[in-house]
Amino acid sequence: MIFSKKEDIHVKPDIQVVVAGVQHLRYVDEINDTIEKASKERGTGIARRTHEYIATKISEGKAIIAIDGEKFAGFCYIETWNDGRYVANSGLIVHWDYRGHGLARRIKLMAFDLSRSKYPNAKLFGLTTGLAVMKINSELGYRPVTFSELTDDEQFWKGCQSCVNYDILLRMNKTKCLCTGMIYDPAWEVKKKKRKTPFKIYKEWLEKRKNEKLNFGAIDWKKIIVLGK
Numbered sequence: 001m002i003f004s005k006k007e008d009i010h011v012k013p014d015i016q017v018v019v020a021g022v023q024h025l026r027y028v029d030e031i032n033d034t035i036e037k038a039s040k041e042r043g044t045g046i047a048r049r050t051h052e053y054i055a056t057k058i059s060e061g062k063a064i065i066a067i068d069g070e071k072f073a074g075f076c077y078i079e080t081w082n083d084g085r086y087v088a089n090s091g092l093i094v095h096w097d098y099r100g101h102g103l104a105r106r107i108k109l110m111a112f113d114l115s116r117s118k119y120p121n122a123k124l125f126g127l128t129t130g131l132a133v134m135k136i137n138s139e140l141g142y143r144p145v146t147f148s149e150l151t152d153d154e155q156f157w158k159g160c161q162s163c164v165n166y167d168i169l170l171r172m173n174k175t176k177c178l179c180t181g182m183i184y185d186p187a188w189e190v191k192k193k194k195r196k197t198p199f200k201i202y203k204e205w206l207e208k209r210k211n212e213k214l215n216f217g218a219i220d221w222k223k224i225i226v227l228g229k
């Protein structure tokens with residue numbers, strides 16, 4: 001199927017995108033079914049998550065859900081690796097009825113903010129073959145990287161075992177595969193803040209000059225002249 005963007009309403013404002021809570025546990029099976037059906041459709045063969053796994057993510061406040069009234073529209077959850085030093089926003093799914101309206105972008109943005117507030121020092125990363133996710137991640141500040149930059153947590157890479165391309169990953173000694181690895185490192189923000197713009201340098205220079213002038217004016221010249229006599 002060729003992807004078609006719905007130009008009429010880019011963002012459907014009536015759809016609520018929120019951090020999922022226990023009141024959303026009733027959607028777990030529908031979420032899981034939708035993820036499984038979509039993965040079969042894409043031919044990726046990603047393993048079905050257990051009911052408990054998704055339910056725990058929701059109960060722990062580590063998931064984002066999109067709801068249209070009572071109808072399930074989209075979902076995504078947070079996973080942590082290497083003791084919380086690496087965070088992935090996984091299981092992104094938008095129900096077919098709601099695709100092409102910017103909903104994935106809204107979900108990913110909220111998952112990004114939630115991840116940043118829960119794990120401010122963690123590197124956020126993901127693996128994808130999808131253009132939509134690549135676009136959204138780039139907008140959020142992710143950069144494409146080689147797999148060497150991603151988590152080395154064995155548990156994460158075990159998740160690839162059910163993928164149809166797993167043999168390629170193994171043949172490449174887990175250094176590359178068909179997915180693109182993307183990462184967002186919060187340390188980049190610190191560097192960005194520290195980096196001075198020409199305007200900032202000029203402002204600081206002006207400020208310094210102003211202070212020097214002030215100090216110069218504060219000198220009691222009469223005293224100096226008297227002392228000099």
Ligand SMILES: CC(C)(COP(=O)(O)OP(=O)(O)OC[C@H]1O[C@@H](n2cnc3c(N)ncnc32)[C@H](O)[C@@H]1OP(=O)(O)O)[C@@H](O)C(=O)NCCC(=O)NCCS
Binds near residue numbers: 003038104127129
């Ligand atoms: C991929 C998916 C989440 C996109 O959801 P969506 O709500 O339709 O996406 P959005 O409307 O927010 O689109 C975001 C951007 O991606 C683009 N996009 C969306 N789906 C696309 C597709 N299938 N192919 C190419 N570009 C796509 C949009 O045009 C938009 O970019 P633009 O604003 O620059 O034009 C949805 O199709 C889905 O659930 N797919 C099955 C599961 C999946 O692939 N998950 C990702 C696993 S990594």
